[in-house]
Structures are given as structure tokens and as C-alpha cells.
Amino acid sequence: MKYIFVFGGVVSGLGKGVVSASIGMLLKSCGFRVNHIKIDPYLNIDAGTMRPAEHGETFVTTDGGEIDQDLGNYERFLNQSFFKDNNITSGKIYKTIIENERAFKYKGRDVEMIPDVPNEIKRRFYELEKGNDFVIVEIGGTTGDIENLPFLYAAREIGRERNTMYVMVSYIPYLRNVGELKTKPTQHAVSQLRAAGIMPDVLITRSETGVDEPRLETLAKRCFMDSDSIFDDPDCPSIYEVPILLEKQGLVKKIKKHFKIKKHELNLDTWNQMVEKMKKAKKIVKIALVGKYVKSGKGNHKDVYVSVLEALKHASIDNGVKIEIEAIDSNDYEVKDLKNYQGIVVPQGWGSRGVEGIIKAVEFARENKIPYLGLCFGMQMAVVEFTRNVLNLEKANSFEVDNKTKYPVVHIMPDQEKYLKMKQYGGTIRLGSWPCKLTPKTKLLDAYKKYGNNKEAPWNVENNFKNIKYETKENIVFERHRHRYEVNNDYREQLEKAGLKISGTSPDGKLVEAIELTNHPFFVATQFHPEYISRPLHPHPLFMAFIKAIK
Numbered sequence: 001m002k003y004i005f006v007f008g009g010v011v012s013g014l015g016k017g018v019v020s021a022s023i024g025m026l027l028k029s030c031g032f033r034v035n036h037i038k039i040d041p042y043l044n045i046d047a048g049t050m051r052p053a054e055h056g057e058t059f060v061t062t063d064g065g066e067i068d069q070d071l072g073n074y075e076r077f078l079n080q081s082f083f084k085d086n087n088i089t090s091g092k093i094y095k096t097i098i099e100n101e102r103a104f105k106y107k108g109r110d111v112e113m114i115p116d117v118p119n120e121i122k123r124r125f126y127e128l129e130k131g132n133d134f135v136i137v138e139i140g141g142t143t144g145d146i147e148n149l150p151f152l153y154a155a156r157e158i159g160r161e162r163n164t165m166y167v168m169v170s171y172i173p174y175l176r177n178v179g180e181l182k183t184k185p186t187q188h189a190v191s192q193l194r195a196a197g198i199m200p201d202v203l204i205t206r207s208e209t210g211v212d213e214p215r216l217e218t219l220a221k222r223c224f225m226d227s228d229s230i231f232d233d234p235d236c237p238s239i240y241e242v243p244i245l246l247e248k249q250g251l252v253k254k255i256k257k258h259f260k261i262k263k264h265e266l267n268l269d270t271w272n273q274m275v276e277k278m279k280k281a282k283k284i285v286k287i288a289l290v291g292k293y294v295k296s297g298k299g300n301h302k303d304v305y306v307s308v309l310e311a312l313k314h315a316s317i318d319n320g321v322k323i324e325i326e327a328i329d330s331n332d333y334e335v336k337d338l339k340n341y342q343g344i345v346v347p348q349g350w351g352s353r354g355v356e357g358i359i360k361a362v363e364f365a366r367e368n369k370i371p372y373l374g375l376c377f378g379m380q381m382a383v384v385e386f387t388r389n390v391l392n393l394e395k396a397n398s399f400e401v402d403n404k405t406k407y408p409v410v411h412i413m414p415d416q417e418k419y420l421k422m423k424q425y426g427g428t429i430r431l432g433s434w435p436c437k438l439t440p441k442t443k444l445l446d447a448y449k450k451y452g453n454n455k456e457a458p459w460n461v462e463n464n465f466k467n468i469k470y471e472t473k474e475n476i477v478f479e480r481h482r483h484r485y486e487v488n489n490d491y492r493e494q495l496e497k498a499g500l501k502i503s504g505t506s507p508d509g510k511l512v513e514a515i516e517l518t519n520h521p522f523f524v525a526t527q528f529h530p531e532y533i534s535r536p537l538h539p540h541p542l543f544m545a546f547i548k549a550i551k
Contacts, residue, residue: 009170009189056303064432346378374525
């Protein structure tokens, strides 16, 4: 078994996830079977209870794991699904060790940080080896973070037990006042990694514009590395260019040399064709993404809606257009400005903040026949808007937003109400892959029929972890969920009579999974999250149909 560990230096948010995903994709393109692990050293069990504006997007796996957004990059680059066990947190590790101690599994001896924590980490690594040639482990944060030390110890020990390569991704800052790139922070980061007993085999530099030869030579000398072990990864127009950039510098050759691999030729033809098509696109379409987590402090937070942004890009590539996506804060914008966009997307969200701004955006899209795509909260708010302005049920709302509303057209699921009363928030919402039955003669079904027939595409792969019963597989797709509120069935008949089409339901018909308007060029919204399973080589049908409608 071969391991590649990816560490970060100087600052977090460097793009270690993209580098890790690129390495995985390159190895898979050589014919290897690859598994990925993301280490998050925080004490949370998972990312499910974290604030979006603080942590960024929470990605949901097919088996219901709520995980750092890097898992999304792994899935998009490798075109394969990963699972909740592919994410390891300090919280998971310590919880297991304490439970084992309480169950007397340590036979009465004292339980200590060393060796018990690294041993539990390694146990989880080794469970993910089966059926794979490579395991790529990305350790979150930066070298030197105290919470990372147990994972560095485990990585060091695995280097003695398995065939292992260590990769450091580190930031090279540019000081404008002196006009110079500075390598000293990276030198210190490599030194800290060495202090933990790990010498990097590969160094990948990150910067806005690229690192020049003098600085690369300095790094080679000061970090005691060969010059052919240092690779440069400057900012690219698209993250999908990163594996091509690293391959051109010889990263695959370096990996094969390190592991003494002679065969397994690289084939990037399909990926290269996708990137070239993206570069050749000329026509521009402008899309407004109206959400409540757009701003964080003084800046725009780009990590919150990563999967939505990438899914839009996937569909734009396949449709041969370039898209300009502007994130609009639903708490502070002028509705009239929406006329400058050719499509409107409302993504996921929680709570009451910014809701009225979202409802106004939905109303604008509906009345002005602008293509609209609502995702999870975006579907719920579309139903609220329709109830208010078409059914004329004044102040209709979601129970989540206003628990005293006279018309709770969106209400809490019965089992979720029980969890909330017990304050069981983490891991209790409707999560993971669930089957959805598509309604005949709808735009939603047409989209899957036209753009989603590939049997290997994730929406066509049965992931029925919940053992849901359904009589036929016809018009059944599998989509990922993350919510605790649903459309209130008490209003379904009124909504449908007024022209709101229920275009997708649970197989038993009890839960509304998707809605659309028939007298509109494209007004479709889903309770599920199609963005989670869109991939550059398999764009999601719903995003494809949305971009096509805009064209």
C-alpha cells in the first residue's frame, strides 16, 4: 500500500484540497485505484454544526457525512463518491478512545496521548486501504498547529510501516513595497515539519502569480531538497487546470520515481478536452446567486457556496459558455438590480436572517420570466413566495422562519421536532442520498432524460442507505439531502390548483422533493442538493437545463 500525505505551510486556505484532488486524479488517470482521507483537527465530530460564514460549505456524502468542502473537490476531480469514514476529526478520534476506555478495551492500563491517539488514527487509515493502490491523506490546517501533532505522529509512523511520500504545500507571499517574493515563511514551515520527524519529499509552492527561479533555488538549498522536488502552483483561472499544470512540471514522473513504478501510463485526454472546451467558450451569461452567507466581515465569502458555483461552471463548460456569477447579499440589495442578470439561483440556508430579500428575488424571477433555480432553502422560499403572492395567503412562511405564522406552508418534519426538543442538532437532520421519484411531463424529468442518461453518473447509482422501498426504478434518481423542514402537505392541493407543479416526490409520494412552474421558461427548485454530485466530466442535468434555458 502506498500513502501520500499532504501538509500545509504558512496559512490555511491555500488550496491543499485542490492539490490533493489533483494528485488523486492524476494517479487515477494512470490506472491506479485511489482513496482519499481528509483530516480536520478540530474537536467537532463533523462539520455539521459549524457556521457557514466561519467554516465555509459543509459537503454531504452519499452516506450522510457532513464534511469539509475538500471532500467535494475529491469527488469532482476523481469522478467518484467518498463516504463519511473518509473524514477523520480529532473529535471522532477522542470520542472513540474514551468510549473504548469506558468499555475496558484497554484492559485497565492508563490511556495516553501517545501511543493511543496515533494508533486510533492509523487504525482508521488502514481500514480504508482495501481495494486501493494509493491512499492520499490531506491534513488540514498548517504545520505547527498544536492540534495537528497527533496526526503528524501518525503520518511519521506510517512512513515506517508503509511505502510513503510526504508533500508540503506552502505559501510564498509577495511584498509589494519591496517588490519581492519571500521564502522565509516556507523555510520555517518545512523546519517545523522536520521537527515532527517528517522530511518532505515534494514541495509545492502557492502564490498569486508564480514563483521565480531564484526563489525556487533558494527554497531547494534552504529546505535541503533537490530542485526537481519543488513544483509551482500559482493561481489559475480554473482549479481544473491545476492537475495539468503540475503534470507539465513532472509531478507524476516524480511520484512514479519515488515509488519505483515503471508502468501505468498517464491518460489525460478526456480531462484535457474538458479544459480546452472551457477555455474556448466566448459567450458570457450573467447569473445572480442570492444568498444570506455572502459576506464575512469586510469581504465576500467564496467558500460558502462552493459546490453550487462549481456545478454552474460544469454546466457552462458543457454548454460552451462562460459564466459570470455575482454573489448578492440577500440582507442588502436593490431588487431592481436583478434585471442585469440572465438567471437567478437561491442556494441553501438556515434561519430567518435575509429571508425577505430572498423572497423578493424569487418573486422577481417568477414575474419577469427569468430562469430560476432554487436549492433546498431556495425551494422552500419559492413555495413561500408563491403562497403569499399567488394564493394570496398573507404572511405565509416557513415554520423555521416564523413559528407563529398563520400559514406554515413549510413545516418541520415530525422526527426533527423531536430532535430539536432534545437539543440533538448534530447529525440528526435528513442527510445523504435518498431516492426521488420524478413526475412525468415535467421540466425536471426532461432534464434527467436529456442530460443524465449515463449509468455511471452519481444520480443514477443506487445508494439506498436508508432501505427505502420503491416498486420500480423507472424515473427514480438518487440525490443528496441536508434539511429538517419540508413542504406542508396540507397546502399541496391548493398549490397545485394554482399552477405550482410538484415535479418530484419521495417514492411513497409523501414528501415534496421538487417543484416547478409550467408557464415559465425555467422555474425549478429542489429540496435536495444536486450541486453535491455535479462533476466536470458529468455535469448535473438540472444545472445543464438551467444554463441551456439561459442560452
